[in-house]
Amino acid sequence: MKGNYGWGLPVAASTFAGPIDFGIKLIHAAMFAIFILWAIFFAYLLLRYRRREGRSAQAGYESPLKSLIPDFFVLVFEIALIVFYAIPNWHRIKIAGPSPDTALVVELVAEQFAWNFQYPGPDGKFGRRDVQFIEPANPIGLDPQDPAGKDDITTVNELHVPLGKPTILNMSSKDVIHSFFVPEFRVKQDIVPGMKISLWFEPTLAGRFEIGCAQLCGVAHSMMRGDAYVHTPSEYEAWLKAQSGQAPATTAANAATGNSNGSSTF
Ligand SMILES: [Cu+2]
Known part of the structure; x- marks a missing residue:
């Protein structure tokens, strides 16, 4: 940063x-x-x-x-x-806002104290989510029976987006109010439990930018941070391909920074 x-x-x-x-x-x-x-x-x-001399200060207009x-x-x-x-x-x-047809659409599930991102995968369809499936290995509660969710890509504290294309984030919260804030993108939006709130932006600069939570949300609020990676379109496609592969690999970016928060693929 x-x-x-x-x-x-x-x-x-x-x-x-x-x-x-x-x-x-x-x-x-x-x-x-x-x-x-x-x-x-x-x-x-x-x-x-x-x-x-001979004239007093006076009030009035x-x-x-x-x-x-x-x-x-x-x-x-x-x-x-x-x-x-x-x-x-x-x-x-x-x-x-842009049309979802011309934009990258990503689901964001905020929680104390992490940012969970869901990409629809090659089929372009988001898998169904339900609270009953939430567990440590499945923080957003993806339905294991839903075929649309089989190829979905999920990351924790890592948002990857292509340069020069609008990204729409459909955001929800699992617990309290959080606020998605990327100062370099000039975006800040509260995420309110029980509501689906959308935000969009179009990156103009490749690089890594800090995602902060801008709403005091609990004891580890200050540690609720992530990274937004803006890739060139070809780099982004390569990242997407790597995530869609069989092996649940950590991303190259993650390995390079030694980010212990990690990114899980399943
Ligand atoms: Cu927060």
Whole structure:
């Protein structure tokens, strides 16, 4: 993760970084400008209405409307920000989303304190899941009788996605509220037990990025972390193929980092 975080914003690794960073920078610049302008206005008032020889400082307005002029400019700016920036980007990120036909769809089951990912495998179908099948070797409760689940790929604390293609995460939780957070992708979404919540992003940079839980979820909350690997399309296909193979191998990435959380394939 070294190099992904610095003094400013984290490395930009998804298509959301452009509009999100624009908003963060614009709002900071606007707040700085408003702070300076108010400070100048305040200093002007202090000098202009100071107590002088033969003239006392007095309360009251020269004109109530005139004193509202600065507020009017701030109001217009804020309404423009909502109408032209916030609503269109919220719609694009949270409402519109890509079609599942053109995206990689992954199921995410969060739990205290791990991220379980399920890929549909070569048949493109997710196996049925049920709480009655949950056990240490089957943390998401895949139904062993369901043929659609036979080729499913599951990983723990490792999300693998291809570069330049949208990924849709359909997220649920086994216990409490968690929050999926990848700062480099500029995505953060609560995962609420009893609800299926979707999130999407399109990576623009290959590499390994930290997945953090952004919702205090228990005693080991700070250790609830994983890695999002963004691969080039050919690398991703190779990873997928390796996972679909017979042997329940750990991933190359896992072996390289010595991540003891491991990735299980079954
Ligand atoms: Cu959590």
